[in-house]
Amino acid sequence: MTITQPDLSVFETLESEVRSYCRSWPTVFDRAQGSRMYDEDGHTYLDFFAGAGSLNYGHNNPVLKRALIDYIERDGVTHGLDMSTTAKRAFLESFQNTILRPRDLPYKVMFPGPTGTNAVESALKLARKVKGRESIVxxxxxxxxxxxxxLAVTGNAFKRAGAGIPLVHGTPMPFDNYLDGRVPDFLWFERLLQDQGSGLNQPAAVIVETVQGEGGINVARAEWLRELAALCKRRDMLLIVDDIQMGCGRTGAFFSFEEAGFVPDIVTVSKSxxxxxxxxxxxxxxxxxxxxEPGEHNGTFRGNNPAFVTAAAALETYWADGMMEKQTLARGExxxxxxxxxxxxxxxxxxEYRGRGLVWGLEFTDKTRATAIARRAFELGLLIETSGPESEVVKLLPALTITPDELDEGLRTLARAVRETA
Incomplete structure (x- = not known):
């Protein structure tokens, strides 16, 4: 695919140097539908990125778009803080009836603000308030x-450094298979909890991703997760599952922890x-x-009513009959x-490759190869990103609604990109 140099002047002169994705994909996108994006020069790109997992049902999904347009055209409430609205009620009822009740999950629902980090911050605050302790593992x-x-519970050194101040009250422990199976699971963690001289304050909670997306597509085994849940219960720690990228069906089931058969104390959900x-x-x-307490955690944009509308439509369209999970697992195979x-x-x-459902990673001995593959894939019309602490993993995150033919096309393009950078 021949790509003419786009006019990026306003982005380069006015926008902050902090921008990142646009550097990997140097074009100006104009429209998108399904699993395709189009730039202003008419080039087509197959999307294996899906808004970093925010577009599980594809770009401008027609069912969700129709629900949103109808709501806007009737002057439905757009901004409502945490006021009760018909849009919020419809979402809560749909979420309860379609997701929570069928899974026998008793959760209360909090709207902490519009982003994933809002959800994490509120989860950490709540755990500390409940337990009266500061430390989070x-x-x-x-x-x-x-x-x-x-950031205090994030591992990536580059991202942590951006805080500019010490990040405190967070203690890292080895993720599943971090020590290549040479040490029994949780040996170090439990020994620190037992030892009054370890220096580890009794934690309020443990926060975990069942699949570490940004960390390099590191997949925790179901038995490791169950053992972690048992350890938390035994040691009076709350268990928080961060399902921001891996929830909403990304691994197959609606929640990524369902396969492991345990119920977290707190779950964070965002993106899709x-x-x-x-x-x-x-x-x-x-x-x-x-x-x-009322208003103890709040935010001006925690009640995004247009999002409630599309969320309810997504649940009713894709999660009422159980077919989405089966389709995702088939696409994953x-x-x-x-x-x-x-x-x-x-x-x-x-x-080497690893993954679950429709999140996969491809890694090579040469850690620089992933970036070269992603760059060549873009030139060939495929959008993929990298992940891992050294951007060493090619990350595949296509929409759950992608067709088998589109998946084959993308995998062929990826194979070509690997071949041409080998």
Missing amino acids: SFTNAFHGMSLGS ISGYGLPMALTLFKPELDVW QVEQGLRAICDEHARLGA
Whole structure:
């Protein structure tokens, strides 16, 4: 695909140097539909990025778009803080009837603000308030957001350094298989909890991702997660599952922890909960943890009513009959087959793959190769990003609604990009 140099002058002169994705994809996008994006020069890109997991149902999903247009055209409330609105009621009822009740999950629902890091901050605050303790345990290579509390439980050194101040009250522990199976699970963690001389204050909570997306597509085993849940219960610590990127069906089930068969005390949800890419976040917690005073945690944009509209439409369209989970798992098998073929072809490069559902990673011995592959894929019309502490993993995050033919096309393009950068 021939790409003419786009006019990026206003972005380069006026926009902050902090911008990132636009550097990897140097074009000006104009429109998008389904799993395709189009730039202003008419070039087409197959999207294996899906708004970093915010577009599980694709760009401008027609069912969700129709619901949103109808709501706007009738002058439905747009901004409502935490006021009761018909849009909020419709979402809550749909979420309760479609998601919570069928899974026998008793959670209360909190709207903490429109972003994932809002949800994490409220989860950490609530855990500390409930337990009366400060310390939070997180895991190596975790990513939980860019505000100070979230950064304190994030592993990435580059992102942590941006805080500019010491990040306190967070203690990292080894994620599943961090020590390559040479040490029994949680040996270090439990020994520190037992030892009065360890220097570890009794934690209020543990926060974990079942699959570390930004950390490099590190997939926790179901048995490791169950053992962690048991440890938290045994040691009087709340368990927080950060499902911001891996929830809303990304791993197959609506919540990524369902497969492991445990119920977290607190769950954070964002990204694809609105279904349409509109800002929205939830903090879910067991009823006995609802010790908030009115207004103790608030935010001007915590009641994004257009997002409630598209979220309810997404739940009713995709989660009422159980077919979305089956489809995602089938698409995941298709991706796994494609990645296995790539790894077989490039075994001499140390190619390895890992993932669940429709989140997958591809890694090579040479840690710089992932960036080169992503760059070449863009030139070939495929949008993929990298992840991991050294951007060493090619990350595949297509929409859950992607077709088998589109998946095959993207995997062929990825295979070509790997071949042409080998």
